[in-house]
Amino acid sequence: MIFLNFKAYREGFGKRALELAKIAENVSERSGTYIAVAVNFLDLPIVAKEVKIDVFAQHIDAVDFGAFTGAVNAEMIKEYGAKGSLINHSEKRMKLADIDFCVSKLRELKMISIVCTNNVSTTKAVSALRPSFVAVEPPELIGSGIAVSKAEPEVVERAVKVAKEVCEEVRVLCGAGITTHEDYVRALELGAEGVLLASGVVKAKDQKKALEELVGLC
Amino acid sequence: MIFLNFKAYREGFGKRALELAKIAENVSERSGTYIAVAVNFLDLPIVAKEVKIDVFAQHIDAVDFGAFTGAVNAEMIKEYGAKGSLINHSEKRMKLADIDFCVSKLRELKMISIVCTNNVSTTKAVSALRPSFVAVEPPELIGSGIAVSKAEPEVVERAVKVAKEVCEEVRVLCGAGITTHEDYVRALELGAEGVLLASGVVKAKDQKKALEELVGLC
Amino acid sequence: MIFLNFKAYREGFGKRALELAKIAENVSERSGTYIAVAVNFLDLPIVAKEVKIDVFAQHIDAVDFGAFTGAVNAEMIKEYGAKGSLINHSEKRMKLADIDFCVSKLRELKMISIVCTNNVSTTKAVSALRPSFVAVEPPELIGSGIAVSKAEPEVVERAVKVAKEVCEEVRVLCGAGITTHEDYVRALELGAEGVLLASGVVKAKDQKKALEELVGLC
Amino acid sequence: MIFLNFKAYREGFGKRALELAKIAENVSERSGTYIAVAVNFLDLPIVAKEVKIDVFAQHIDAVDFGAFTGAVNAEMIKEYGAKGSLINHSEKRMKLADIDFCVSKLRELKMISIVCTNNVSTTKAVSALRPSFVAVEPPELIGSGIAVSKAEPEVVERAVKVAKEVCEEVRVLCGAGITTHEDYVRALELGAEGVLLASGVVKAKDQKKALEELVGLC
16 A cells, blocks of 8 residues: 655646646556545545545644634545544644544544554554554654665564554554565555655656556566 | 625534625626635635635645645746635634735735734734725624624724824725625725625525625615 | 642732642642642742652643753653653644653653543543653643533543553543542542542632542542 | 843753853953843742842743743743843744733733844834843754854844834844954944853863853853
8 A cells, every 4th residue: 555645745736736646546557556645625625526446635724613713623534535634744734632533533534544653552552543544754864765674574563463462453553764565565565555655756856667666567 | 885794504514604705706797896715625726616706715824835735825826816705704713924924925916805803903903914805894793794883983993093104005905794784884984995895795595685785785 | 640730820829839749749649649739840840849749840841952052851850850751731722743742751750641532532642751740631621620520421431441441550530620529539430540639729718628638638 | 232142052951050150250240241040940049139230031932821831921031020021032032922912921020021033023023012022033044053143244234223213222242153352342343232252161171161251251
């Protein structure tokens, strides 16, 4: 499984968000690999309508409907076709009570929650909240091009182990520095269900080729 | 001038956002009053496309394009047709340096900035940043149904005075508790260019009637 | 065990912090009950020097020594005689990664961590970080005078159960609304090791009597 | 005027805070230069008691007395002998409404407020709040060893100009990268009343010598 985070990259926004989502859809179909995309709030409605792959939000706020100017909640992204949301990304860290709120709310709505964590112990903690996925991303490797599955394989292995101990159903993704097919395969070998990545594909000179390479199509 | 903040109210989201924006458009045309709407990020693309009145975001983040998962910036809302954004709403307070960043960025992009403030002294401070508008909203009156223009007219008057002292071009709106045509007229008499309101219309049993009443159509 | 949080109450600051800490020391000695106090940063050095009971900080920042203007870290409070710190109090909620940082740092320094949580699932999550204590405080009962051990006994019982499942050594405190000896005894019966309270004693007309009543001295 | 921010540097905490404050007192006496120190909350009570120079907090929270666990307010630091506080330091940025709250509160208490800003426009904005001092510190120069008075003299000049325009009584300090006597003198020539610095002295191999050099004693 591959989750592609478009972040606020210019190369993954607006028309280019739709183009990249179409590329992801195409590569997914040809390779048989599950690929989902996490897009900007503004792009979400159109991307969710135009592609068949799963579309995620990059963040949601821990609120219900109400007097919350500027907030986007789980119900809202659902209404526009999102399958779920990233939560607590390292660039959008949240308070524990708010992570809990969002994971619970997404579960109630039968949506997918992907909670990002920075190490093994927070992975264990988050697993207790029973999210769909925990994505462990050592902060020092994010955007580094050095894959966590290569540089710190024991982090991935231990994250998988502690997550399962606390909650059998939780699936672990690994992020940070994933770029090549080898990184991806290595992540799966270490027990991860898939990878969460961003710059390796979104900022690639040739996004399509980068994604094809990642899934092993070339 | 009337700026209608849809907040994260269920009555101002999704299909109902579009419906309410159409009502605003209709009432604006019939009354000759400038009415603009500030909508959810998810609703912004479709609302901006479907109505002729100005559409604003309720918030923007103080970032450029880049590795900012979950962020929405000024360039992004512009690309989807927004005229500008609310900034520093009492439900989304920002750091001073970030307010400055957003006001400057919107000015560069020839967009409209509406910075919310809580009293006379912060109105003066914000005016120094040269936003398009400052919207003064005493927090104790927000959502109260007690109009600031009635309960604390001196706040509006003084806000207008200090804003102009610091920056001639800044225009002052008044918010908090505005519901009736009388409140609106009173605000204009006190020197405000218009009002920023939310629950008085969005949560009204009959939104259209509430808006018509506000502009003096009935 | 009783942990008394002085908050930023005037009745628990400065000279009155020292007086109240002396009262706590006296009641602890006479009753044989463990009583500790969590005091303001400014009061901590003098209180820790003047009383024999354990003194805690009310919060620490998730930083090491360095360029962190305004921050107080675990090493610092230790140097001034603190036994540990409250973490993630409902009035000072923290990001998950920061809770993890503080719990780990306090453990390294052989200090006591008391992490506050708002419900059963966050109690389980925090237990995975292996703090000394988790203090579960349903937010709706804080400062209410309605004891969690009475109003929502199942929250306390389940919190104890899930905490132990994840980490045998973690001890559970219960907070929110505790005022009487009966509330305290009830908390212990439900499996809690003790209580965390504030207004029930600090804001009491007669602080000494309130504390004596709490431990069952009168 | 020299304001020395000890930050959370190990070299400016605990015993070393007191030693460095004594050095500052000694250099101030010998040179006739006003030198004040901004110390950690935990150090503040003892330092304020032991030295005759002005002692400041590095931050205060925008609250009154009450249920604010972990907070330190203006009244509290006053009770322990502080002369005032830094506000909105770049390492502790605050919301605009909170800056306003703290400046007003310190003024009421006849204490000194030093509000840090990042550029000319925020300096103008803050001046509207009528603090005692605004300390302009371009973020890119903080801790750089490259003095703002040298690298961006126009920032200091314009900051002084706009501050005075908005509020005659406001005095401007300049920070960021100040290390040498030359930097200091240059700052005064540009219209600043003094400098705010940290690492240049606190992290110096020989703190006393660094401070003597700064004031021109050697």
